[in-house]
Amino acid sequence: MKKKLLALGLTVALALGLVACASNTDNQESTPPAETTPVVESETPTLEGTDINLGLLNGPTGMGAAKLLSDNDAGETVNHYTVTMGSDPSTDIVPKMNSGELDIAALPTNVAANLYNKTGNIQLLALNTLGVLHILENGDTVHSLADLSGKTIYAINQGTNTEFVLDYLLTQNGLDPDTDVDIQWKTSEEVTSLMASGEIDLCMLPVPAATTVLMQNSDVRDAIDLSDAWTESGASGTFTMGCVVVRTEFAQEHPEAVEAFLTEYEASINYIKDNPEEGGQLIEQYGIVPKAAIATAAIPQANMIFTAVEDLKSISSYYEVLFAADPTSIGGSIPDDAFYYIP
Numbered sequence: 481m482k483k484k485l486l487a488l489g490l491t492v493a494l495a496l497g498l499v500a501c502a503s504n505t506d507n508q509e510s511t512p513p514a515e516t517t518p519v520v521e522s523e524t525p526t527l528e529g530t531d532i533n534l535g536l537l538n539g540p541t542g543m544g545a546a547k548l549l550s551d552n553d554a555g556e557t558v559n560h561y562t563v564t565m566g567s568d569p570s571t572d573i574v575p576k577m578n579s580g581e582l583d584i585a586a587l588p589t590n591v592a593a594n595l596y597n598k599t600g601n602i603q604l605l606a607l608n609t610l611g612v613l614h615i616l617e618n619g620d621t622v623h624s625l626a627d628l629s630g631k632t633i634y635a636i637n638q639g640t641n642t643e644f645v646l647d648y649l650l651t652q653n654g655l656d657p658d659t660d661v662d663i664q665w666k667t668s669e670e671v672t673s674l675m676a677s678g679e680i681d682l683c684m685l686p687v688p689a690a691t692t693v694l695m696q697n698s699d700v701r702d703a704i705d706l707s708d709a710w711t712e713s714g715a716s717g718t719f720t721m722g723c724v725v726v727r728t729e730f731a732q733e734h735p736e737a738v739e740a741f742l743t744e745y746e747a748s749i750n751y752i753k754d755n756p757e758e759g760g761q762l763i764e765q766y767g768i769v770p771k772a773a774i775a776t777a778a779i780p781q782a783n784m785i786f787t788a789v790e791d792l793k794s795i796s797s798y799y800e801v802l803f804a805a806d807p808t809s810i811g812g813s814i815p816d817d818a819f820y821y822i823p
């Protein structure tokens with residue numbers, strides 16, 4: 481009897497053991513293996529560059545862009561710039577802005593206002609150059625604008641800031657530009673050559689052309705800085721000669737590209753101002769000024785600035801002076817708020 485009970489107990493124990501094993505197996509199979517989440521490496525988004533057709537002028541309004549052009553050639557700019565250089569804004573730049581061949585361009589400030597008033601198709605992006613006009617004399621008779629009475633003076637850039645500022649300042653000093661002074665308008669190359677060779681006695685030239693004459697002819701002196709004359713005349717506003725404009729349609733379609741340009745352009749201007757030796761080399765390299773030595777010497781006098789966004793409206797008082805002197809100088813009216821690129 482005991483043997484039967486023992487055998488029965490062993491049988492039950494064995495059966496319970498098998499059930500337990502089966503239960504453990506089921507539990508193990510019902511638990512899915514832990515899944516490994518793949519590690520995704522974070523990526524810093526990069527701004528995609530835009531192709532920009534950029535128009536620049538020889539001389540002071542183009543000097544600040546030299547480092548930008550160098551960085552562009554090295555592939556170090558966000559945008560990709562195709563550059564058109566010119567010497568006459570009315571023939572080399574304005575028609576290409578009107579036709580859409582250029583997206584962004586440097587212009588005299590009065591030409592920019594004129595273009596806006598005629599077409600409404602551009603906006604002011606940045607101010608880049610203050611006054612750079614100087615009256616040079618081969619002699620020692622002119623010490624004020626009033627001393628120009630009865631004299632012949634050779635000048636350049638008729639129909640731009642140069643003419644209207646000279647007319648305004650002559651008037652402020654009691655002279656009639658049409659009768660009291662004989663103004664002969666010629667190209668920059670002609671006036672520079674005539675003054676450097678001593679063939680003429682008086683001229684008005686902007687930096688760096690004025691710098692060229694002073695370096696080539698030691699008998700020539702800087703008689704009047706028209707920026708000083710502007711301040712002394714009591715004129716309101718800052719004497720601002722150069723700016724950069726953008727086609728309105730391009731700005732609306734590519735706001736990120738415009739912002740990148742402003743950042744790169746400001747950095748370029750600051751580099752040229754802070755590094756005149758290297759800047760002079762770059763300015764010569766890109767044909768903005770013929771000789772690096774002249775460019776280097778001119779950089780401290782070139783009055784390069786960078787003014788953008790809300791500060792752009794600081795030029796409005798300068799436009800008021802030009803309008804009062806001759807409304808046609810800025811296209812017949814002072815530009816309204818839509819003229820200013822303020823994103």
